[in-house]
Amino acid sequence: MIRRSNKPVFWSLFGAGGMVSALIGPMLVFVTGIAVPLGFLLPHDALRYERMLALAHNPAGKLALAVVISLFLFHGCHRFYHCLHDFGIHVTAGMKAACHGFAAAGTALAVYLLLVIGF
Amino acid sequence: MPAPNLLNRYTRPMEGWWRRNPFYLWYMLREASCVFIIAYALVLLCGLYRLSQGEAAFNGWLAALATPRSIAFHGITAMMVLYHAWTWFKVMPKTLPFIHIGGKRMPDAAIVTSGLAAAVVLSALLFVLVWSGRS
Amino acid sequence: MTTTRIIEIECQRFNPQTDSEPHFQSYQVPFSEEMSVLQGLQYIKDHLDGSLTFRWSCRMAICGSCGSMVNGVPQLSCHTFLRDYFPDKVRIEPLNHFPVLRDLAIDQTDFLAKLESVKPYLIPDTEKTPAQGTYLQTPQQMDEYYQYSECINCLLCYAACPQYGLNKEFTGPAALALLHRYNADSRDAGSAERMEVINGENGVWGCTLVSYCSEVCPKGVDPARAINQNKINSTKDYFLRFLQPRGGK
Structure with a gap:
């Protein structure tokens, strides 16, 4: 009997994160990291405090923020341990758990902060 | 008569395998994009944390985003995420069963194009959404 | 058109009885327009060095015996032509990731x-x-x-x-x-x-x-x-x- 891999769980999260980051990732990075800070194509105040707070208060906005942060982390962390394997590093069960745990911790922190910010 | 040692085998070691072929280098570049995606998620997480602390803290985060170092980081990240997106849609047909429309198999190019088109449309929507909130 | 040119074919050699690591050996092989890399290897075996070991059978990309690394790329040597490499040399190695039995023959x-x-x-x-x-x-x-x-x-x-x-x-x-x-x-x-x-x-x-x-x-x-x-x-x-x-x- 060959043992069933638990990859389906983490591969689904990897795939979902890969899809979200492929669909809107480049634009998101451009908007928050380049356009708004430089005032290039978008005004400096597009990400101003009141607006971002309103986004974080809105249930749909909360969901969007949590999904982006969580899935980006799960996507990246899953690929990261494959990277280690590709570089010839033996990936132990503990290292895999650490990678997925890191993503889970990031998700928990994001959800906690969104709850703290309130509705 | 002693048998000659024909069982002696040579197996090439894998050290530096990704340098053997440009195809592997592009693959490793794709895989390396994960580091930038993780880092970007942490930047956003940090922003969320500063947002929870109030206006002054959040403005500090915004100011940090405008530093040359941050701009350079986001420039590289944008390129890496763009490469990730391109490769993601390029291999998308490989992850799907054959799709038959009207008895004909959907060509791979059509699957790749629809993926890229969806990315362009959603990215444009995101841009307009951010742009529409200017004061 | 049967102009004959000379191409350098560099083969990985490994003799399990005497070698602990493989080495490369070069051969100067005359070839014509229609000659495959496999035919280049056959020329070496017939005319230059009878000890060179490699597998082949059908010569028409259907038996799957003649796979080898040609300039670092996995190829059927019968499906690859010397003219496409000339005037550079061709380097032939056994298929990657498999144990080598002898020269270009791997253990499947x-x-x-x-x-x-x-x-x-x-x-x-x-x-x-x-x-x-x-x-x-x-x-x-x-x-x-x-x-x-x-x-x-x-x-x-x-x-x-x-x-x-x-x-x-x-x-x-x-x-x-x-x-x-x-x-x-x-x-x-x-x-x-x-x-x-x-x-x-x-x-x-x-x-x-x-x-x-x-x-x-x-x-x-x-x-x-x-x-x-x-x-x-x-x-x-x-x-x-x-x-x-x-x-x-």
């Missing part, structure tokens, strides 16, 4: 065991006698598996796959493509038996979609596709089993 024992593990034969639900007639199939049902049935077991995909190189337990491209070839066949009812191989850590989950296997396949099999669509099947199988009644398969 590991692959044969993997091939057997995927049950690469039709397992019909109920066996028909010839009197009961043939198994019918529509063109679309045939289209589902046909390209995967084109595999000639030449192992170029294994030589292209770093995941197989890094982890010899990985079932690998050709065996998984053949697994899918039978699972996708409407006449077959053996999917459940093969699912165990797919679902394991060294089944489809050993793949990271490098997709070079599909690039180098001389028969257009696209093993990367066979493997990666089964990641979805394995995921469905993983979650749906919780919805099935206990004791159900």
Whole structure:
């Protein structure tokens, strides 16, 4: 009997994160990291405090923020341990758990902060 | 008569395998994009944390985003995420069963194009959404 | 046009009785426009060095015996032409990721065991006698598996796959493509038996979609596709089993 891999769980999260980051990732990075800070194509105040707070208060906005942060982390962390394997590093069960745990911790922190910010 | 040692085998070691072929280098570049995606998620997480602390803290985060170092980081990240997106849609047909429309198999190019088109449309929507909130 | 030119062919040599590591040996080979790399090797064996060992049989890209690394790329040497490399030299090595027996001949024992593990034969639900007639199939049902049935077991995909190189337990491209070839066949009812191989850590989950296997396949099999669509099947199988009644398969 060959043992069933638990990859389906983490591969689904990897795939979902890969899809979200492929669909809107480049634009998101451009908007928050380049356009708004430089005032290039978008005004400096597009990400101003009141607006971002309103986004974080809105249930749909909360969901969007949590999904982006969580899935980006799960996507990246899953690929990261494959990277280690590709570089010839033996990936132990503990290292895999650490990678997925890191993503889970990031998700928990994001959800906690969104709850703290309130509705 | 002693048998000659024909069982002696040579197996090439894998050290530096990704340098053997440009195809592997592009693959490793794709895989390396994960580091930038993780880092970007942490930047956003940090922003969320500063947002929870109030206006002054959040403005500090915004100011940090405008530093040359941050701009350079986001420039590289944008390129890496763009490469990730391109490769993601390029291999998308490989992850799907054959799709038959009207008895004909959907060509791979059509699957790749629809993926890229969806990315362009959603990215444009995101841009307009951010742009529409200017004061 | 039968102009003869001279090309340098550099072969990896390894003699298991005397060598601990392989080395390269160069040969000056006269060639004409229509000569394949395999014919270059045959010229060396016939005229320059009878000790050079390599496998070949059909000379027409169907037997799958003559796979080797040609300038670092997995190729069928009968399917690759010297004219495309001239005036540079051609470097020929045994297929990557396999133990070398001698010169260009590799040991495929590991692959044969993997091939057997995927049950690469039709397992019909109920066996028909010839009197009961043939198994019918529509063109679309045939289209589902046909390209995967084109595999000639030449192992170029294994030589292209770093995941197989890094982890010899990985079932690998050709065996998984053949697994899918039978699972996708409407006449077959053996999917459940093969699912165990797919679902394991060294089944489809050993793949990271490098997709070079599909690039180098001389028969257009696209093993990367066979493997990666089964990641979805394995995921469905993983979650749906919780919805099935206990004791159900």
